[in-house]
Amino acid sequence: MAFAVDLRRRVVSEALGTAFLLATVVGSGIMGERLCGGNVAIALLANALATGSSLAALILTFAPISGAHFNPVVTVANAIRGDHPWREVPLYVTGQTLGAFVGVAASHVMFGQPVFSVSHHSRSGIGQVFSEFVATFGLLAVIWSCSRTRASAVPFAVGSYIAAAYWFTASTSFANPAVTAARAFTNTFAGIRPADTPAFIFAQLIGAAVATVALGWLFTAPSGKEP
Numbered sequence: 001m002a003f004a005v006d007l008r009r010r011v012v013s014e015a016l017g018t019a020f021l022l023a024t025v026v027g028s029g030i031m032g033e034r035l036c037g038g039n040v041a042i043a044l045l046a047n048a049l050a051t052g053s054s055l056a057a058l059i060l061t062f063a064p065i066s067g068a069h070f071n072p073v074v075t076v077a078n079a080i081r082g083d084h085p086w087r088e089v090p091l092y093v094t095g096q097t098l099g100a101f102v103g104v105a106a107s108h109v110m111f112g113q114p115v116f117s118v119s120h121h122s123r124s125g126i127g128q129v130f131s132e133f134v135a136t137f138g139l140l141a142v143i144w145s146c147s148r149t150r151a152s153a154v155p156f157a158v159g160s161y162i163a164a165a166y167w168f169t170a171s172t173s174f175a176n177p178a179v180t181a182a183r184a185f186t187n188t189f190a191g192i193r194p195a196d197t198p199a200f201i202f203a204q205l206i207g208a209a210v211a212t213v214a215l216g217w218l219f220t221a222p223s224g225k226e227p
Contacts, residue, residue: 005065011091013066015099017058021070022103022182023110024054029189030111043189044166052163059155068155071176072096073208077140080212093178100182108186119184119191123171128196129203131171136207137214138165139175144215177201 005013028050032043059068067084069075072093078084084092105115142161146154165173174180174192180201184194192200 007088007091010066010088011095013062014069014092015095015102017062017066017068018070018096018099018178019103019106020058021051021055022100022179023107024103025051025179025183026104026186026188026190027107027110030107030113033189044172047172047189048163048166051166052159054159055162056155056159059158063155066092070096070099070178071139072178073136073176073204074140074143077144077208077212081144081216096178097181100178101185104182104186113186113188116185117187119187119193121187121189121191121193123192123196123200125170128171129199131169132174132200132203133207133210135165135169135171135173135175136204137211140208140211141215144211144219148219171200174200175204175207177204180204 025047029043029047032046032050036042036046055070058070062068062070067078069078069092075084075089075092075096079086079089101116107113108115108117139158139161142157143154146157162173162175165175174183180192180197183190183192184197185191
């Protein structure tokens with residue numbers, strides 16, 4: 001049920017949701033790596049299942065409050081489409097980014113790691129960067145289509161898509177600038193070298209821009225209005 005929530009609570013909701021998302025991504029990566037006995041495929045499977053399941057649950061939890069974006073490109077795309085006020089975008093993005101770093105720190109504390117540690121996990125090359133374009137485009141396609149045709153399915157569709165994208169993209173589907181920046185400060189299974197983050201974020205922004213234009217066209221009826 002939708003209800004009116006003031007901006008402060010919506011920003012905190014975005015921060016909390018993103019923090020739990022990052023705690024899941026990093027924490028399940030650490031746990032999977034510890035328990036898999038060196039089998040990277042099993043570690044990635046555990047990471048993907050945990051992230052997809054958590055994301056669905058977090059969207060169900062926080063969507064009534066803030067819309068459960070947890071992602072700057074989702075917030076900006078919504079603003080471009082006129083579904084979110086531009087004046088709120090900086091606060092939403094700030095909340096998402098701070099929440100992402102809090103989530104990384106929380107997972108490190110839970111697993112006895114330094115609060116922050118610079119990642120040495122290389123994720124470079126045209127294939128990985130292009131993967132982020134594909135992952136972000138697909139994420140926005142899922143969100144936009146389901147939100148207009150079957151809104152109740154959004155949490156499960158997004159969670160399923162991200163779990164699948166862990167496997168069909170070479171980058172394991174970050175698809176989120178706030179997540180990418182925060183994961184540069186975890187030297188664990190889920191990490192990414194700081195030197196590799198600008199290319200990832202650039203690809204995500206381009207993917208979001210192309211998705212906004214392409215999906216806007218796809219969902220525009222001949223009359224010029226969205227169906």
